[in-house]
Amino acid sequence: MPNFVYMSIPRNHHYVSQCHIKYFRNKEDEFYYCYNKETDKYYRKPSEKSIFSEDEANTRFHKGEIDHSSLEVDLQLNFENDFIKHANNIFDFIATENKDGKAIVSSLYYIIRYGLIADARSPHHKKTMDDGVNSLLKETARKIKILGDETQANSILQQIEDTKTKYSNLLKYTDIANSRLTRMGSLRFTIANIKTSDKFILPDTGCYLKRARINNYINPNIREIALVGVPLTDKIFIYGESTKVTSTSNDTLLINNTPSELVDSINKNLFYFAINTVITSDNTSLKSIVGKLKVE
Secondary structure: OOOOOOOOOOOOOOOOOHHHHHOOOOOOOOOOEEEEEOOOOOEOOOOOHHEEEEEEOOOOOOOEEEOOOOHHHHHHHHHOHHHHHHHHHHHHHHOOOOOOHHHHHHHHHHEEEEEEEOHHHHHHHHHHHHOOOOOOOOHHHHHHOOOHHHEEEHHHEEEHOOOOOOOOOOOOHHHHHHHHHHHHHEEEEEEEOOOOOOOEEEEOOEEEEEEEEOOOOOOOOEEEEEEEEOOOOOOEEEEEEEEEEHHOOOEEEEEOOOHHHHHHHHHHHHHHHHHEEEEEHHHHHHHHHHHHOOOO
């Protein structure tokens, strides 16, 4: 009889991908330097395995079973397996003197699609969405009970009580990214590249998103994602902005020798979009970034 080795399915799920976090590791001591906004504490981590992760964050109840893997597979196939390849393409593009912006567009789109699902992966976002749905269900049950159908009302309330997973996780990340990108339309890309000792931070949301009214609806208050800002590394930041906002052609603009004022502005957006924690590769830089924001 052959010996079979059964591999357990990992239940600790990252909400910022490890392939992304690794670009914020200190190259000398190999630590990650972290700051928690809620506790106002600085600390360091020796490994990305316990950074921006949570048990069963991507677990869902699907087809009558507890499913720990399908969303993880979706992430791997569509947002992670080629992350390093596309990041390297961008690094090569920055280092090339005779730049062809068209050659790098597919890699920029890959990174922006990764950023488009950043908030959807956040435990805070998932809990907020589920709490909103449960609140509506409870209100529906209350109204049904007033109308006299207590059995149906109790059935709805029991449905909430019988939740089998931490989050509902009803949508695939691929579907979210494709839907959001379709509504954004074509993008204009900007690459900011730091040549000084400054650093970009990485928030627990992986990026920051900005919304604007980019499509015409009957309701004029509908605002959709119009800009995605991804700190690819502690030195390179990528903007992807809907051309519906910029009214400019779909091109690629490279900014070398990024001025400190722009770095400060980017880090400010990243810091305030973070739920709790930001990291970077250098403790002195991290304290300087946070210190500037505290005095504003």
